[in-house]
Amino acid sequence: MNWRDLLYFSKGERRALTLLLCLISISWIILFVTDNKPDYFADENKKVTEPVKTTLNTITKGADTGKRQIPSSGSKNNSSRKKKEFHPKETKNTLGRKPFPKTEKYPAGTIVELNTADTTILKKVPGIGSTFARRIVKYRELLGGFYSVSQLHEVYGIDEERYNTMKSWFSADLSLICRLIVNKVSMNDLQKHPYINYRQARIIGQLRKQKGKLTGWENFQLLEEFTDADRERLTPYLSFE
Incomplete structure (x- = not known):
C-alpha cells in the first residue's frame, strides 16, 4: 500500500472536508467575539437595584422603630391634587367647560312657517335636531321655497314615520317662493333646481332660441x-314673464 493512497480523497470527500473546516472556523470566531463582548448592561442593573435596596431599607427601618412614616410635603400636594381632580364642581371650573343649554321645544299646537323659519326655530319643533334643521334649510334654498308641507318627505333622512310626527307643526306660504324666470335664467341655474334635470334644462334653452320667448306650459305640451x-310640481317654481 502506497502512502499517497492515504492522502487521496474523492471529490465528494474533499467537499465535505472543506465544509467541516469552514464550520469549525466560524465557531471559533463566534466564541472569540462573545468572550470579548463588553457587558453593556452592568451599569443599568446597578441603577435598577439601588433604588430597590433603598426602599427596602426605609421600610425595614420604619418597621423596627415602630413609628409611622410621615409623608413629605410633596406627597401632601399630590394627595390634595387628586382630591381636587375628582371633585366635580372644581373639575368643571378648571376645564372651563359649560353644559350646552337644552333647546326648549314649542308647546303642542304651535305652527311654524316653513319658508321663513331658520335652524334655531326648526330645532324647537319636537323631533327636529341640528342635523335635520340644516337639511331642511338647505333643501329649501335649492327649491326656492316649499309650496307644500309634504315636500318635507323629500328631505334626506326624513322617513315616513318621522314625517308623520312633524307635518302637523308646519305650514307653507306659497307667496314666499322664489321663482325662476324661464326666459332669463341660465341653463346652469335651471339644472341646480331639484326638479329639473339636464335634458329638461337643455330643451328649455333650445326652445328659447327657436321661439325667442316662452309664453307658458303650452310650449312643453308635446315634449x-x-x-x-x-308640470304639477314645477308650476310654483317657473315664471314665464
Whole structure:
C-alpha cells in the first residue's frame, strides 16, 4: 500500500472536508467575539437595584422603630391634587367647560312657517335636531321655497314615520317662493333646481332660441321630457314673464 493512497480523497470527500473546516472556523470566531463582548448592561442593573435596596431599607427601618412614616410635603400636594381632580364642581371650573343649554321645544299646537323659519326655530319643533334643521334649510334654498308641507318627505333622512310626527307643526306660504324666470335664467341655474334635470334644462334653452320667448306650459305640451307630474310640481317654481 502506497502512502499517497492515504492522502487521496474523492471529490465528494474533499467537499465535505472543506465544509467541516469552514464550520469549525466560524465557531471559533463566534466564541472569540462573545468572550470579548463588553457587558453593556452592568451599569443599568446597578441603577435598577439601588433604588430597590433603598426602599427596602426605609421600610425595614420604619418597621423596627415602630413609628409611622410621615409623608413629605410633596406627597401632601399630590394627595390634595387628586382630591381636587375628582371633585366635580372644581373639575368643571378648571376645564372651563359649560353644559350646552337644552333647546326648549314649542308647546303642542304651535305652527311654524316653513319658508321663513331658520335652524334655531326648526330645532324647537319636537323631533327636529341640528342635523335635520340644516337639511331642511338647505333643501329649501335649492327649491326656492316649499309650496307644500309634504315636500318635507323629500328631505334626506326624513322617513315616513318621522314625517308623520312633524307635518302637523308646519305650514307653507306659497307667496314666499322664489321663482325662476324661464326666459332669463341660465341653463346652469335651471339644472341646480331639484326638479329639473339636464335634458329638461337643455330643451328649455333650445326652445328659447327657436321661439325667442316662452309664453307658458303650452310650449312643453308635446315634449316627452315634461310629464304631467313634472308640470304639477314645477308650476310654483317657473315664471314665464
